[in-house]
Each structure stands twice: as structure tokens, then as C-alpha cells.
Amino acid sequence: MLHEFLSANRAAIIARTRTKVAARPAPRATEEELENGIPLFLDQIIGMLRLPETPSDALGESATAHGGNLLKRGFTIAQVVHAYGGVCQAVTELADEKKASITAAEFQTFNRGLDDAIAQAVTEYAEKREQSIAEEGRARSGELAHELRNALGAAMLAFETISTGSVGPRGSTATLLGRSLRRLAELIDSSVAQVRLEAGIRSPERLSMQEFIEEVEVGASMEASARGFTLSVTPAPAGVDVKADRQLLAAAVANLLQNAFKFTRPHGHVSLGTLLVGDRVLIEIEDECGGLPQGKADELFRRFEQRSHDRSGLGLGLSISRRSVEAEGGEIHVRDMPGVGCVFTIDLPRIPLLL
Numbered sequence: 001m002l003h004e005f006l007s008a009n010r011a012a013i014i015a016r017t018r019t020k021v022a023a024r025p026a027p028r029a030t031e032e033e034l035e036n037g038i039p040l041f042l043d044q045i046i047g048m049l050r051l052p053e054t055p056s057d058a059l060g061e062s063a064t065a066h067g068g069n070l071l072k073r074g075f076t077i078a079q080v081v082h083a084y085g086g087v088c089q090a091v092t093e094l095a096d097e098k099k100a101s102i103t104a105a106e107f108q109t110f111n112r113g114l115d116d117a118i119a120q121a122v123t124e125y126a127e128k129r130e131q132s133i134a135e136e137g138r139a140r141s142g143e144l145a146h147e148l149r150n151a152l153g154a155a156m157l158a159f160e161t162i163s164t165g166s167v168g169p170r171g172s173t174a175t176l177l178g179r180s181l182r183r184l185a186e187l188i189d190s191s192v193a194q195v196r197l198e199a200g201i202r203s204p205e206r207l208s209m210q211e212f213i214e215e216v217e218v219g220a221s222m223e224a225s226a227r228g229f230t231l232s233v234t235p236a237p238a239g240v241d242v243k244a245d246r247q248l249l250a251a252a253v254a255n256l257l258q259n260a261f262k263f264t265r266p267h268g269h270v271s272l273g274t275l276l277v278g279d280r281v282l283i284e285i286e287d288e289c290g291g292l293p294q295g296k297a298d299e300l301f302r303r304f305e306q307r308s309h310d311r312s313g314l315g316l317g318l319s320i321s322r323r324s325v326e327a328e329g330g331e332i333h334v335r336d337m338p339g340v341g342c343v344f345t346i347d348l349p350r351i352p353l354l355l
Contacts, residue, residue, distance in 0.1 A: 002106040003050050017038050152184060202245045206241050210240065212246070229264060230268075237274070243351050248327060248328070249325075249328060257285055259287070269288055270285070280350060281350045282347055287341045325346050
């Protein structure tokens with residue numbers, strides 16, 4: 001029986017499938033998918049093949065519920081399809097190598113069940129995802145309006161107080177005004193980047209990294225000074241260019257810097273630098289947040305994910321950063337320095353020098 005073969009060779013099938021999934025160029029495999037997702041897929045298939053009713057029907061019904069669960073676990077729709085496909089390939093190859101006595105009818109049933117499972121899991125996933133997006137959109141709109149109102153209200157009160165002449169233009173009230181205006185600018189920039197990403201609007205151009213980092217440094221230095229941090233900036237090498245949407249890339253870097261300022265210890269240090277490694281350009285932002293809880297790196301980039309008791313903001317900054325960078329054909333990583341801080345790296349392809 002096919003389910004007996006799957007059960008007897010479970011470890012080998014999981015190992016083979018993990019190798020296939022880890023090697024795929026896109027979508028990139030996640031630790032959760034490799035560690036937990038693949039065994040979950042295989043066990044689901046084994047369980048369904050053991051049932052007396054038609055396996056494809058049973059597997060499809062289970063896949064419907066499974067599709068909603070995948071969304072909660074953070075899998076993408078592409079990962080759903082590729083994971084089922086990876087299990088199928090691994091089973092077929094191993095059965096052929098071991099000359100397993102599995103009938104053609106069993107394989108047909110197995111493949112038909114997988115086809116139904118993929119279709120139904122994807123359908124349910126898509127429905128749940130659309131529902132989740134709609135709910136997130138309403139929540140985001142409400143929170144954005146709330147954040148904008150708070151920042152604008154504080155700015156107006158500070159301005160009115162200063163305009164009466166009862167306080168000076170350089171005191172704590174002026175500091176509050178500046179902080180509120182910067183917060184308004186952050187919210188607007190993030191919202192514009194979010195809208196452009198969702199609409200697929202990009203305007204890529206050739207960017208000199210030397211000029212781009214210099215532009216970023218101006219605003220970042222002012223922000224660091226206002227918050228009481230020290231900021232060091234390593235200039236980008238001359239002649240290093242990337243092709244990117246200036247606004248989206250600037251939003252990605254700004255969000256990473258805001259994140260660094262938000263979580264760095266009081267009076268701490270943040271650094272911004274650019275490295276050239278082969279044909280890749282690395283923009284690195286290092287903070288002094290004290291490090292990350294173990295296994296939490298991937299969670300940082302999920303929408304609405306916030307990593308401290310400080311709940312200011314919409315929890316979208318790092319998600320927008322990742323999506324902005326990936327839209328430019330790049331990647332974004334975080335390296336934990338336990339007890340010290342984190343290094344966020346934007347990894348972009350370098351484009352050749354103009355002749």
C-alpha cells in the first residue's frame with residue numbers, strides 16, 4: 001500500500017523534499033517551511049491515504065482547512081504549491097529507486113489527490129488572504145488616521161503655544177513641534193511607499209550610491225541629533241551604481257534607520273555604511289538594541305509585527321522595507337549580535353559602470 005511506503009520512508013522523503021525546497025531560487029524557503037511545513041504536508045497526505053473513503057476527496061477536504069492554517073503560519077501561496085510538488089517529486093523518485101511495489105492505480109490516485117489538494121488549499125488560502133487583506137486594510141486605515149491625528153494635534157498645540165510668545169523657539173515645546181512634524185513625514189512617506197508597492201508603481205533609475213547615501217545622511221543626522229543618538233556614516237565608494245526606484249529605496253533605508261533609532265538604548269550609537277562585495281552592493285544599518293530573542297529574525301518583517309512594548313507606529317516599517325527592496329531585485333537580511341544589537345543589510349545587484 002502506498003501509505004505504508006510513505007510511513008516506512010517518512011524520514012527519507014522529508015530529507016529529500018527539504019533538499020529540493022531549500023535549493024529552489026524562488027520563493028525562498030523559510031526555516032518554518034523546512035522545519036515544520038514539509039513534515040506537516042507529508043503527514044497530511046499519509047493520513048488521508050489511510051482513510052477508507054476516496055483519498056482525493058478526503059485529501060481535498062483536509063487541504064481546504066489546511067489552506068487557512070498555512071496563511072496563519074506565514075506561508076505564501078507559492079510555498080503551498082511548491083511544497084506539495086516537492087513532496088510528490090520526492091515520493092516518486094524514492095519509490096523508483098527502491099523499486100517499490102506500488103501500482104499505477106495507486107500513483108494515479110496519489111497524484112489526483114495532490115492535484116485536488118493543491119487546488120483546494122490554494123483556493124482557501126486565496127479566500128482567507130483576501131479577507132485578511134481587507135481586514136488589515138480597514139485596521140491600517142483606522143490606525144493611520146489615529147496616528148496622523150495625534151501627530152498633527154501635537155504639532156498644532158506646540159505651534160500655537162510658540163506663536164503666543166510665552167515660550168521660546170528653542171525649548172521643549174519647539175522640540176515637540178519638530179518631533180511631531182517628523183512623525184507626520186514618516187507616516188506620509190510610509191503610506192505613499194505602501195500604496196505604490198500595492199499598485200505595482202515603480203520608476204527605476206540609475207542611482208549613484210555615493211550621492212544617495214549623502215542624501216540619506218542629511219535627514220538621518222538631524223533625526224539622530226534630535227533623539228540624542230550619535231550617527232556614523234561611511235561614504236559609499238565612488239562609481240558604485242544600482243538600478244532602483246529612488247523613493248522606494250529611500251523609504252526602505254529610512255524605515256530601517258527609524259527602527260534603529262527606536263530600539264537603540266538611550267544615547268546610543270547607530271551606523272550607516274555601504275560595502276561593495278563582488279557584484280553586490282550592501283547597505284548596512286547597525287543599531288544597539290541589545291539583540292533579538294532567539295528565532296525571532298523572520299518575524300520582524302511580517303506586517304503589523306512590533307518587537308517591543310513601545311507600540312508607536314503601525315508595525316509596517318520593516319515589512320515595507322523588505323517589499324521595497326525585493327521590488328528592486330534585492331534582498332534584506334538581519335544579523336543578530338546578542339547582547340549588543342542588530343545589523344540590517346540591504347543587498348542589491350550592482351550595475352556596470354557607464355563607458
